[in-house]
Amino acid sequence: MAEQHDPRHGSRNGPQVPPGVEIKAPAGPDGQDSILTPDALALLADLHRRFEPRRQQRLAARIERQAFYDAGGLPDFRADTAALRDADWRVAPLPAALLDRRVEITGPVDPKMVINALNSGANCYMADFEDSTAPTWGNLLAGQHALRDAVAGTLSFTSEAGKAYALKPFAEQAVLMVRPRGWHLDEKHLRVDGAPIAGSLFDAALFCFHNADVLAAKDRGPYLYLPKLQSMEEAQLWEDVLGHIEQVLGLDAGRIKVTVLIETLPAVFEMDEILHALRGRIAGLNCGRWDYVFSYIKTFRAHRDRVLPERGQVTMTQPFLRAYSELLIQTCHRRGAHAMGGMAAQIPISGDEQANAVALGKVRADKLREVTAGHDGTWVAHPALIPLAREVFDERMPGKHQQDVLRAEVTVTRDDLIKPSLGTITRAGFEGNVEVCVRYLAAWLDGNGCVPIHHLMEDAATAEIARAQLWSWLHHARLPVGQVPPGEGLHLDDGTPVDFALLERAFIGLPARLGDRARLPGGSRINEAIGVLDRLTHADTLEDFLTLPAYARLD
Ligand SMILES: CC(=O)SCCNC(=O)CCNC(=O)[C@H](O)C(C)(C)COP(=O)(O)OP(=O)(O)OC[C@H]1O[C@@H](n2cnc3c(N)ncnc32)[C@H](O)[C@@H]1OP(=O)(O)O
Ligand SMILES: O=CC(=O)O
Numbered sequence: 001m002a003e004q005h006d007p008r009h010g011s012r013n014g015p016q017v018p019p020g021v022e023i024k025a026p027a028g029p030d031g032q033d034s035i036l037t038p039d040a041l042a043l044l045a046d047l048h049r050r051f052e053p054r055r056q057q058r059l060a061a062r063i064e065r066q067a068f069y070d071a072g073g074l075p076d077f078r079a080d081t082a083a084l085r086d087a088d089w090r091v092a093p094l095p096a097a098l099l100d101r102r103v104e105i106t107g108p109v110d111p112k113m114v115i116n117a118l119n120s121g122a123n124c125y126m127a128d129f130e131d132s133t134a135p136t137w138g139n140l141l142a143g144q145h146a147l148r149d150a151v152a153g154t155l156s157f158t159s160e161a162g163k164a165y166a167l168k169p170f171a172e173q174a175v176l177m178v179r180p181r182g183w184h185l186d187e188k189h190l191r192v193d194g195a196p197i198a199g200s201l202f203d204a205a206l207f208c209f210h211n212a213d214v215l216a217a218k219d220r221g222p223y224l225y226l227p228k229l230q231s232m233e234e235a236q237l238w239e240d241v242l243g244h245i246e247q248v249l250g251l252d253a254g255r256i257k258v259t260v261l262i263e264t265l266p267a268v269f270e271m272d273e274i275l276h277a278l279r280g281r282i283a284g285l286n287c288g289r290w291d292y293v294f295s296y297i298k299t300f301r302a303h304r305d306r307v308l309p310e311r312g313q314v315t316m317t318q319p320f321l322r323a324y325s326e327l328l329i330q331t332c333h334r335r336g337a338h339a340m341g342g343m344a345a346q347i348p349i350s351g352d353e354q355a356n357a358v359a360l361g362k363v364r365a366d367k368l369r370e371v372t373a374g375h376d377g378t379w380v381a382h383p384a385l386i387p388l389a390r391e392v393f394d395e396r397m398p399g400k401h402q403q404d405v406l407r408a409e410v411t412v413t414r415d416d417l418i419k420p421s422l423g424t425i426t427r428a429g430f431e432g433n434v435e436v437c438v439r440y441l442a443a444w445l446d447g448n449g450c451v452p453i454h455h456l457m458e459d460a461a462t463a464e465i466a467r468a469q470l471w472s473w474l475h476h477a478r479l480p481v482g483q484v485p486p487g488e489g490l491h492l493d494d495g496t497p498v499d500f501a502l503l504e505r506a507f508i509g510l511p512a513r514l515g516d517r518a519r520l521p522g523g524s525r526i527n528e529a530i531g532v533l534d535r536l537t538h539a540d541t542l543e544d545f546l547t548l549p550a551y552a553r554l555d
């Protein structure tokens with residue numbers, strides 16, 4: 001007799017679940033069974049069994065490489081792939097839908113955001129399971145549901161206040177792209193043979209499974225943004241995974257297109273290699289600047305001479321960031337791929353015209369820098385920024401893209417890419433990092449992965465910079481690498497030592513900065529967030545990702 005099962009609750013191991021697969025989850029949204037169908041679960045189990053050992057190898061390789069950096073080693077271009085970098089080759093031609101990507105909006109995957117983003121007038125919309133989504137079981141399934149209904153053209157939503165949302169006709173919608181989670185994150189609610197499946201496989205495969213056919217009928221494919229890669233071997237793993245998905249789903253080889261975020265320091269030294277590994281399906285690289293800065297801090301966590309100044313001073317005009325953007329443009333255009341720009345953190349400020357003008361001025365300057373440097377498109381965090389970004393790109397980029405801007409005059413060396421930055425740490429910068437970490441983490445633990453804080457967009461990548469900076473500033477006096485005499489720590493620009501007493505005072509001052517907690521996203525989880533940050537900043541080693549210990553507390 002078939003097992004009775006309430007699809008919204010708990011562990012389900014009835015006959016609908018393939019052997020070896022377990023769902024260990026809290027109540028999901030209504031309709032989760034229409035996402036987790038037996039065939040979809042069978043695909044996930046197959047992917048896990050084929051590719052999980054390689055994912056674990058890649059994660060182990062990251063640790064090994066970091067040990068080299070911790071011992072004083074510096075990242076560099078690879079000797080074993082020099083011939084590949086020197087050779088002339090190009091990636092496969094891009095599909096028509098991905099030729100003009102001048103403005104891309106990004107955002108979390110809840111139904112309202114999905115509708116607003118697809119209707120926003122941007123060229124593309126990156127639906128994000130990564131930096132801007134807290135991966136609760138409910139968020140993930142509701143997101144897959146919303147995307148499936150959006151692709152089918154049936155998605156609608158009514159807010160609590162009764163505002164109704166509906167999709168514009170397909171021809172007027174932004175082109176949909178989906179960003180699955182990075183290789184480092186598990187999806188603990190779905191286990192295969194007793195082990196959690198990779199979050200990346202869960203997000204990417206479910207999206208492809210449910211939407212590839214409908215997209216193909218519209219001459220589209222599953223278009224993915226791949227985050228946080230560190231090497232060409234990780235790109236090859238994606239290539240093999242996506243090739244296998246195409247085979248299982250009966251898709252033409254190369255139907256699934258990808259854009260890779262170059263948002264780790266190790267990856268910038270392997271851009272040609274990453275393009276080559278994915279050459280049959282890659283549409284471009286993107287300057288994911290926030291994770292890139294985070295990765296720079298993490299890579300150099302034992303290098304006192306490369307400590308960064310406060311977050312607000314690490315802008316794209318810092319020499320190491322300018323070099324990264326220029327090399328990315330040159331590399332992409334040589335290979336026939338798009339060089340996408342990134343995200344300015346400023347968002348519109350309502351109710352303060354002057355402050356709004358300043359914020360928009362910063363976004364405009366950032367977009368102008370990107371289009372002038374040769375980027376083929378850019379990201380915005382908010383629909384109100386689309387006209388501004390479009391105006392800047394339309395004025396300077398009359399064609400669909402500017403791949404003909406080869407930037408052949410650019411010479412970027414290893415030292416340019418790792419150049420130390422000048423700047424300071426102010427009290428406001430230090431305390432601001434503490435506040436951002438605590439508020440962001442509280443919101444994330446409450447299921448909200450993207451929040452405005454002091455009129456800046458904060459997501460997992462921007463919060464990671466704040467968290468990693470606190471650790472690196474507080475620990476540098478105790479680290480073995482560098483020429484600093486033991487015991488000599490960093491100082492704020494007013495001469496105050498950067499030490500744990502300063503951190504303690506920042507925590508004590510937090511209630512006054514936060515005001516009424518009840519009005520903050522995740523306000524009830526502030527104390528928990530303080531506890532997590534306190535532990536992470538005191539730990540002897542910089543934790544790889546904030547979201548790893550935080551995920552243990554989610555759901
Ligand atoms: C480092 C990186 O990885 S960048 C990529 C990841 N980060 C992101 O994608 C940022 C996405 N942006 C956001 O989530 C939001 O813009 C926030 C959280 C920063 C600000 O959100 P809010 O405070 O709700 O903004 P605001 O109140 O001004 O929104 C106005 C309207 O625009 C909508 N909106 C805001 N941002 C977006 C977006 N990115 N996509 C679609 N709609 C959006 C809101 O839903 C709201 O709609 P409504 O009027 O129908 O209710
Ligand atoms: O994902 C984008 C980033 O800047 O990080």
Ligand SMILES: [Mg+2]
Pocket residue numbers: 131227261263288290291461
């Ligand atoms: Mg990122």
